Amino acid sequence: MANIMIRKTAEGGLSFYLPKRDLEDNIVSIEFDQTNKWGGELRLANGGTYYVDPLDAPPRLPISLRAKRVDAPE
Amino acid sequence: MSKLTREETESLIQEVLEVYPEKARKDRAKHLAVNDPSVEQSKKCITSNRKSLPGVMTIRGCAYAGSRGVVWGPVKDMIHISHGPVGCGQYSRAGRRNYYVGATGVNTFAEMNFTSDFQEKDIVFGGDKKLTKLIQEIEQLFPLHKGISVQSECPIGLIGDDIEAVSKKAAAELDKVVVPVRCEGFRGVSQSLGHHIANDALRDWVLGNRDGKTFESTPYDVTIIGDYNIGGDAWASRIFLEEMGLRVIAQWSGDGTIAEMENTPKAKLNLLHCYRSMNYISRHMEEKYGIPWMEYNFFGPTKIEESLRRIAGFFDDTIKEGAERVITKYKPMMEAVIAKYKPRLQGKRVMLYVGGLRPRHVIGAYEDLGMEVVGTGYEFAHGDDYDRTIKEMGDATLLYDDVTGFELEEFVKRIKPDLVGSGIKEKYIYQKMGIPFRQMHSWDYSGPYHGYDGFAIFARDMDMTLNNPCWGKQTPPWKVLKSDDALKAAA
Numbered sequence: 435m436a437n438i439m440i441r442k443t444a445e446g447g448l449s450f451y452l453p454k455r456d457l458e459d460n461i462v463s464i465e466f467d468q469t470n471k472w473g474g475e476l477r478l479a480n481g482g483t484y485y486v487d488p489l490d491a492p493p494r495l496p497i498s499l500r501a502k503r504v505d506a507p508e
Numbered sequence: 509m510s511k512l513t514r515e516e517t518e519s520l521i522q523e524v525l526e527v528y529p530e531k532a533r534k535d536r537a538k539h540l541a542v543n544d545p546s547v548e549q550s551k552k553c554i555t556s557n558r559k560s561l562p563g564v565m566t567i568r569g570c571a572y573a574g575s576r577g578v579v580w581g582p583v584k585d586m587i588h589i590s591h592g593p594v595g596c597g598q599y600s601r602a603g604r605r606n607y608y609v610g611a612t613g614v615n616t617f618a619e620m621n622f623t624s625d626f627q628e629k630d631i632v633f634g635g636d637k638k639l640t641k642l643i644q645e646i647e648q649l650f651p652l653h654k655g656i657s658v659q660s661e662c663p664i665g666l667i668g669d670d671i672e673a674v675s676k677k678a679a680a681e682l683d684k685v686v687v688p689v690r691c692e693g694f695r696g697v698s699q700s701l702g703h704h705i706a707n708d709a710l711r712d713w714v715l716g717n718r719d720g721k722t723f724e725s726t727p728y729d730v731t732i733i734g735d736y737n738i739g740g741d742a743w744a745s746r747i748f749l750e751e752m753g754l755r756v757i758a759q760w761s762g763d764g765t766i767a768e769m770e771n772t773p774k775a776k777l778n779l780l781h782c783y784r785s786m787n788y789i790s791r792h793m794e795e796k797y798g799i800p801w802m803e804y805n806f807f808g809p810t811k812i813e814e815s816l817r818r819i820a821g822f823f824d825d826t827i828k829e830g831a832e833r834v835i836t837k838y839k840p841m842m843e844a845v846i847a848k849y850k851p852r853l854q855g856k857r858v859m860l861y862v863g864g865l866r867p868r869h870v871i872g873a874y875e876d877l878g879m880e881v882v883g884t885g886y887e888f889a890h891g892d893d894y895d896r897t898i899k900e901m902g903d904a905t906l907l908y909d910d911v912t913g914f915e916l917e918e919f920v921k922r923i924k925p926d927l928v929g930s931g932i933k934e935k936y937i938y939q940k941m942g943i944p945f946r947q948m949h950s951w952d953y954s955g956p957y958h959g960y961d962g963f964a965i966f967a968r969d970m971d972m973t974l975n976n977p978c979w980g981k982q983t984p985p986w987k988v989l990k991s992d993d994a995l996k997a998a999a
């Protein structure tokens with residue numbers, strides 16, 4: 435588990451920031467993006483996948499969350 | 509010398525690495541790279557923010573330097589106690605030339621060194637009592653100070669003093685901010701963690717202090733974050749931000765005050781110059797207060813124009829017009845500077861090795877003068893800094909992270925740049941090698957280099973250094989082979 439931050443990019447997408455590993459990358463897909471459920475598996479542009487516990491509603495961004503590494507390229 | 513190809517640069521790296529024992533070679537190889545602007549993530553080509561190799565000469569500082577020297581030091585109306593032995597603070601006192609207005613010793617203190625001057629008995633019995641006494645003395649001698657920060661040096665962490673408790677008690681007694689900062693030099697691999705710790709201390713002890721209090725704001729309130737006013741940099745930036753209609757409500761932290769920092773959450777936009785040292789606090793404010801932040805670059809007219817338009821993009825038409833007005837106003841001045849210096853500097857090649865933001869930010873300014881940066885590197889960057897650098901640098905140029913004294917010398921000998929820009933520790937080595945050198949940490953006692961006014965000074969300084977007649981006089985007269993005519997004339 436690591437602290438991460440998700441924020442909106444200037445282009446309107448989502449970006450994923452993991453300070454511990456200096457990792458800042460765009461999120462290409464998010465498992466749940468509904469009005470009553472938000473989060474789950476996050477797929478990054480670099481091929482890595484992280485998991486955040488789904489929230490009950492889409493949060494105000496940026497937000498700091500705890501994430502689990504499912505699969506990372508390196 | 510003409511440009512090196514990718515293969516040549518790669519073999520240059522291999523050659524330089526050859527002298528190391530195998531383990532060291534493997535480690536250092538990861539920190540040296542040939543740039544490829546098409547790479548998206550720097551991780552694929554360069555490793556950074558790792559512990560320096562024992563035995564090599566590194567140019568890094570410590571976490572205390574990052575907190576006391578960089579982030580907190582310039583906050584002018586606070587007193588920053590270098591808590592621990594006297595040396596750490598005394599040898600770094602006022603070295604960064606963070607300019608400020610105020611009467612030093614009366615209501616501003618940035619140039620002074622306050623220390624608890626630890627002795628053996630303080631190590632043995634603990635220094636908390638001494639710190640309490642020191643704070644009382646400060647209050648007596650300098651009643652106009654607006655707050656105190658306790659910057660821990662190495663021993664504090666080792667002996668386990670409770671500076672938080674002392675600070676809390678003192679803050680209640682004095683009714684002023686007293687901030688304990690756990691920036692012991694041994695934390696982390698470089699000064700970079702010191703920046704982070706300092707940012708966290710600001711977040712925990714300062715930022716929220718005025719939450720809920722009223723503030724007369726305007727829709728155009730911005731802050732300058734990560735400009736340390738070296739040689740007046742922040743002033744040279746602020747002047748035209750205000751000209752375009754914005755109101756700068758805080759400077760972090762060059763010429764800054766604690767009140768400005770506490771008011772920062774009231775801003776509409778945080779303008780971030782040094783990403784490395786203050787991105788943490790900017791990200792925090794974005795999350796907590798919903799203030800967007802934007803990285804800008806005020807080195808050289810091209811980048812300034814780009815940045816001004818991007819800044820204006822956050823505001824309405826008055827600011828957009830203001831930005832255009834500022835750009836048009838300074839254009840003739842910039843054209844005159846370029847007309848004067850470009851012919852003297854055109855085609856010259858530069859190698860940089862600095863910290864923070866400069867290894868990438870100044871590239872634009874050199875390009876405006878027709879110069880080319882052929883090698884660059886950071887003392888304490890992280891991956892995200894290299895992500896941003898790769899795009900700025902040309903193809904097949906050299907990147908070096910936490911370069912060692914030996915490597916940089918060898919690179920310079922082979923690449924033969926016309927100018928090297930790095931720190932004071934490198935300055936005299938390269939000057940003795942006959943290579944023009946600028947000290948790019950504190951602008952070689954010159955500056956400002958930011959903004960329009962700064963660019964004029966930057967251009968002049970580069971010309972002054974590069975075209976100085978002394979470089980042609982490196983060989984003493986008695987070693988110059990005299991022709992017969994000259995001998996006869998002398999006889």
Ligand code: SF4
Pocket residue numbers: 570571572573596660661662663692693694
């Ligand atoms: S490493 Fe420790 S002892 Fe050395 S300057 Fe930094 S704080 Fe002082």
